[in-house]
Amino acid sequence: MNHSLLMSILILSPFVGFLINGLRYKKHNYLVAGTIATSAVFISFISAVFLVVDLVGLPPDSRRIAVTFFEWIRVANLSVDAGFVVDQISAIMILIITGVGSLIHLFSVGYMHHDKGVAKYFAYLNLFIFNMLLLVLGDNLLVMFVGWEGVGLCSYLLIGFWFTDETKAAAGMKAFVTNRVGDAAFLLGMFILFLTFGTLNFSELNALVPAAAETSWLGAITLGTLFLFVGATGKSAQIPLYIWLPDAMAGPTPVSALIHAATMVTAGVYMIVRLNPMFMMAPNTMMIIAIIGAATAVMAATIGMTQWDIKKVLAYSTVSQLGYMFLACGVGAFGAAMFHLMTHAFFKALMFLGSGSVIHAMHEEQDIRKMGALKKYLPITHFTFLLGWLAIIGIPPFSGFFSKDEILWMSFHSPLGHPVLWAAGALGATLTAFYMTRLMCLTFWGASRVPKGTHPHESPITMTIPLVVLGVLSVIGGWIGIPHIVSDFLGHLPNVWEEWLHPMIKEVPNMGPADASLEWALIATSVGLASVSALVAYHMYVRKPGSASRVADAMGPAYKIVYNKYFIDEAYFAAIINPLVKGSRALWYYVDVNFIDKCTYWAADVAKGGGALIRSLQNGNMQQYAMYIGIGLVVVLSILLMR
Amino acid sequence: MQSIDIFGQIGLNHYLILSALLFVTGMAGVLLRRNIIVLLMSIELMLNAVNISFIAFGKYMNQLDGQILVFFVMTIAAAEAAVGLAIAVNIFKRYKEVNIRFFEHLKG
Amino acid sequence: MPLGGVIFIAVFVTVFGCLCLLAGRLLGGKKHQDAVKLAPYECGIPSQEKKDTKVSVKFYLTAILFILFDIEIIFMYPWATSFKQMISDGTGTAALVAMMIFILIFIFGLFWEIRSKALEWD
Amino acid sequence: MGESAFEIAINCVKLVLVFLLMVQMVPVLVWLERRGSGFIQNRFGPNRVGPLGLMQLLADAVKFLTKEEFVPKAATKLLFYAAPVFALLPGTLAFSAIPMASPLKWGEHTFLIQGYEIGVGIVFILAISSLAAYTILMAGWGSGNKFSLMGALRASAQTISYELALGLSLVGVIMMYGTFNLTEMIHAQEGAMQFQAFGFTISSSLLPNWGIFYQPLAAVLFFAATFAESNRLPFDLAEGEAELVAGFHTEYGGFKMLLFFIGEYGHMMVASGLMATFFFGGYNIPWTTTEQVYQWALGIVGSPDWASALSSAVHFAMFFAKLAAFLWIFIWVRWTLPRFRYDQLMDLGWKTMLPWALANTIITAVVVFAVSQTW
């Protein structure tokens, strides 16, 4: 089929859905709006499948479907096309976005049916899909940036969807402002790259970079990639800009699943993977990325252990998992990063939707202290959630195991890696196992703490279907990227993933040969630690409820610090926001009110005085007007006559 | 420059200068008089002065277009006088006032 | 040039009129004049101030309408003289149509004035 | 005005003669009016002074001259005096433009039997007579009397109202003759009836080739309008004696009054002359052409100069007869018809005569256009 047609259907279908729902949102009930939105995304998904099938049909070295719709900007030597490209990386992304996206849309139909602004909700959701597609399909940084900003906007709109609640609206603004910081850095990075290479096109950039060897410690490439990475930390919630993501849970749960777990927050990872040849040329940046990633993974996990809100736990889990992806990028394991991105999309979306189902069942109750023993009320939700849990804590053969293991191995083995990074990763995995098990125990197992009057019930079929599908994917999703060592053991299963991505991924130089026994040992260590941690958690929360709080008491101040999220928000307030506000206020008072305003008043006074002066000419005395005309005539005629 | 018998030889310039003088006279009226109706009359005077120019040029250029234009100017001048007087009369009826300066109060 | 003749007779008549007035003054009978006789003529009652005269604005409205219609009629004159000429020149149809449109406007104006009672005298 | 001093002198004398003719007609007309009114009203009229009261004219003149010179106190002197003088002008100037006989050819000279020949004769006469309103207004306002002023306003409003019908009724006439020139119009009315229609030449010796047969409606309208123009009964609303005493000349007496009379009768003469010229063949003798009359005169006297003089004289007599006839109609109508009310007067002018004149214009245009088509 015609690629440009497919591409336009792929991109514009959600946009059309947005227009239909957005322009007539008051007239639609949830079923009509949901059907329109879901089918719009589903059409997109089908086109994506067609495109990917076509892509697979191409020879591996030239797998690239590029469509340029029109020349967007041409100013001096800046030339930007509205060009879109489907290659190995973006193919994965569009499948995830449209596939998971349609499932979440379907879920939303059930989840949002009681909401009044349901059509508006679906319109935003469709707009988000549209922007996300722009982000991943754009063949240059500028188109990507449009999508980048677009998803930021949609994120803001959806977080603050229930804007009548002030804290939720504030959460939306927090997300937006925090993202702006990252976006500014992203723009700076773009400027630097454009100044250096004169282009913003990905393939051109990636082709140009190897020739421009970095000479200094902090050259243009390092600086540019660093700025882009800061942009990525904003979008993908890494230290130091992760603070918005937990608050973003104020939005509807499907939104959290789609935007804040599966798609948008992975944009930073995607961007780094897309530009991996360039990042490879900036080892300093790579190191920073790896450190930040590992640190985020551990820190978010620790916070996750102490949270009581089901969605907050998942949010910190997301931050932590994103840290893993950055860690993978930082050590040059871009394939592993993408792999983890995909599996994470499956299981985290699953868990968010599951939590949505729980919240739905509990009538908007999110505190896990008021849950427990929901297994019997929500069998399907429980079962699928169980699959997600197994996947995230890395139990083989669930998908999480393969991707996480790959990352841990590479962080140890890669020349860019370091045993400390591995240790941090392993610690993070352990903590992940702990808090996820804690979540399972408190929500589904143990004694029921459900308040009286709340009657949990299983969710309707539109909500359970996505759960089941995602559950299946969480189980089998990892099987396409089985590590060599495991596949060798199992009898040479092909590593489809690696082959698929291979042309797009720059090899890490100086990669030593893999030591099989060491790898086995590391796998065993991480799985073992996770299992132990999970068992401990099970013990603490199911067998002996109450022991957890004793432990917390024993930890004392440390627990308090962690429980309060390391006082990061407060620190930001003290260090940045308050001085900024105070400084702004001072600026406002001293500069704006006392200087600029006075200048403008003065200018106005001058104009007013001048006007009064000139107004005396325009006094309504017609004869005076005629006199002016006469003077003009005399002057003109004199000039004419002089010449 | 050949000498021209200014008084014995009537040419285009004579008419044009006559027209200019009449125009300026009318203009003086517009500038100096206070009665709005006299002002309107002075405007008519200016228009007449211009008409002389038209006719003189028409004659000396052997074209009738000047006369057509004068025809049109007369029509429009008459229309202007009609409307101007109607307004002046209206104001006079209400305020008993024909001083041009009084019309300053009618603004706004 | 007939203009000289016109001016001559105009001056002559004016002089004649002035002479007549002079003659009337010279030959007129002796004067008995008193305040009552010199007062403006009034039917036996003390004369009023002229200021109190109420004159209908109809007069000036009539004069304005006269100007406007007079111009329209004047416009017909050159057409009337050259109409036969234009017919033989072949532009007669256009001239007829143009004038008919003009007359239609005229008629519209006239009947508008009649209908709006601008021409009513009471 | 003329090429040589001789011609200039002749022209000046001619103009003065025309003026004097006009002035001398006035006493005759006054007498005629008084006798005529007596006749119509079945009484005698002036009959004491001289035979048939003819000497009454002289007695009147003496009376006018010896009247006390009187100017009211409230009058504006300049205008009060100027008005009667200017009253003479329109009639005289217009009457001088009417051709009264065929040109007199004497040797190398050609004398027009009229004050002056104006190429745009109709326009000139209309222009001159439109100045008549000033006289009225000056007199009315200059008298310093509110009856005078109201009379003047009424009279001028009436004058200008009927000027519309008058001017419009002439459009058809101008269209017929295709000229403004009065002499050319008279030439066009020579002989017996003959005209072109649909490419054929149609002639009839039953009727003279007079304008009234082509423009009957225009003739009626024109004649009625001239009555109003000259402020005569039945249109003498300006001097509606019951309401306005005597109109704009309430305060006038003596010789000043006489000048107004001259002006008014001058107006009547102009109107009569124009009626004759536009609709009744001017100085032409019915069914004949100027050339025929000249040939007839040549047959009598032999000399071309004298023949021309004779034919001019005959034509002048003819013109004078027509003029007198119309003047008599003026007098006749005055003493026959009652006066209009003012609103009726204005209604007649604006709502009856103007639309009819318009209709006449349209019909004439369409007929002229249609008749010119050939097939």
Added chain:
Amino acid sequence: MTADIFLFWLLASVTLLSGVGVVLVSNPIYSALCLAMTMVGVSAIFATLGAYFIAGVQMIVYAGAVMVLFVMVLMLFDLKTEIATFSRGRISGAIKIAIVGLLAGLIAGTFAMTTTIAGKPETKEKAGHAAKSLGELLFTKYVFGFEALGVLLLIIAIGVVGLARSKGGTHAKH
């Protein structure tokens, strides 16, 4: 040609003098009568320039209609006892007079120095013919302007009736 020259100077002086009279005479009725005289003079000047028809129209429209309207209005409202003739302000008055003088000099100077139309006046033509050509020109080249003026006059007629009607009934109030 001496008669023509004499006529020109006569008419020019009459026209100019009465024109100046319009401005200088303090009684507006005399101003109006002066203006009427100017109109007649201008009409006569048109006649000396061979535009006989336009001369007649000038008399009919200006002298016979527009000025009658002015005089009528002035008499109707009896504006004899007048406010001060000229507007106040010595400085602006001086400026205005200076402008008028300068302008007169400048225009006259401009004409005297720049007019170079050497065309000879057309040979004597029958006045009636000129009027005919005028009609033909009016109904071919200027036919649109002609119709537009018809509409303009209609609008004015309607507007003036509206103006005369507005606020005041049919009688002038005192």
